[in-house]
Amino acid sequence: MSVIDLNKRITHDWNExxxxxxxHESLIFIEPTEDCFIQVGTSIDITIGDVWYSxxxxxxxxxxxxxxxxxxxxxxxxxxxxxxxLPYNVYGIVVGKGINIFNGGVVSTGKIAPGYNGxxxxxxxxxxxxxxxxxxxxxxxxxxxxxxxxxxxxxxxxDQFDNPPALESISILEMLFEWIGENWxxxxxxxxxxxxxxxxxxx
Numbered sequence: 001m002s003v004i005d006l007n008k009r010i011t012h013d014w015n016e017x018x019x020x021x022x023x024h025e026s027l028i029f030i031e032p033t034e035d036c037f038i039q040v041g042t043s044i045d046i047t048i049g050d051v052w053y054s055x056x057x058x059x060x061x062x063x064x065x066x067x068x069x070x071x072x073x074x075x076x077x078x079x080x081x082x083x084x085x086l087p088y089n090v091y092g093i094v095v096g097k098g099i100n101i102f103n104g105g106v107v108s109t110g111k112i113a114p115g116y117n118g119x120x121x122x123x124x125x126x127x128x129x130x131x132x133x134x135x136x137x138x139x140x141x142x143x144x145x146x147x148x149x150x151x152x153x154x155x156x157x158x159d160q161f162d163n164p165p166a167l168e169s170i171s172i173l174e175m176l177f178e179w180i181g182e183n184w185x186x187x188x189x190x191x192x193x194x195x196x197x198x199x200x201x202x203x
Contacts, residue, residue: 004028004090004145007041017085021115022151026087043142046080046094049119050136053077067135075125081137085117089151092143094120099139104128107141114148 010028011017017029030044051060052068053076060079070076086092091114096107108123122140126132134140 002147003042004147005041006044006145009145010044014085017087021087022089023087024089026089028087028090028145029083029085031083032081043144044082045097045139046082046120046122046141046143048122048134048136048138048140049079049081051079053079053121063136065135067133070124070126070132070134072126072129072131075123076134077121077123078134078140080120080122080140083119084112084143086112086114086145088114089148090114090145091148092116092145094122094141094143096141097139100124100141103132104130105132105140112143114151 006028009026010030012029012031014029017027020026048063050063052063053059054061055075055077063078068076084092092112094108094110094112096105096109100107104127106125106127108125112120124134124140
């Protein structure tokens with residue numbers, strides 16, 4: 001088992017990837033494939049795309065130009081800018097970048113299975129005491145790829161982001177519920193005070 005030299009094994013031609021996906025001459029499809037993403041031929045940087053997952057609303061939302069604020073001791077899940085398709089004799093490992101450590105950021109580590117096709121979901125946890133702001137195209141991690149000794153023929157590896165869901169807008173009602181959820185103690189106090197006022201008026 002060996003680390004793949006990405007200078008020789010990357011393609012942005014889907015037909016070239018498909019033809020060789022099950023052969024010893026297989027290639028890794030990555031789009032976009034700017035040279036700046038490849039690090040010393042052994043790993044590729046993974047950057048934030050234009051979508052993040054809101055665990056409060058349980059849906060995918062578009063990342064605004066001002067970025068996403070991740071409060072201390074909280075997390076967010078991002079869809080990557082890169083679309084990856086692995087041949088059936090290659091698997092990948094996703095790890096964090098050292099630059100995140102200095103910001104208190106912890107990136108989820110995971111495996112990319114042979115035959116995978118799609119964009120990745122990357123979890124980012126803010127372990128610092130300050131709020132972190134992340135933007136589209138920020139580097140959050142990197143991938144290293146390895147050859148396998150056998151070829152996996154599993155076809156059920158496409159990412160659900162192949163057909164991205166419609167991005168939902170946030171209504172005033174949703175914002176109100178979110179505020180109540182984040183400020184429940186003050187909300188309870190306010191409700192108690194209003195109840196007491198109503199009772200006093202009725203009397």
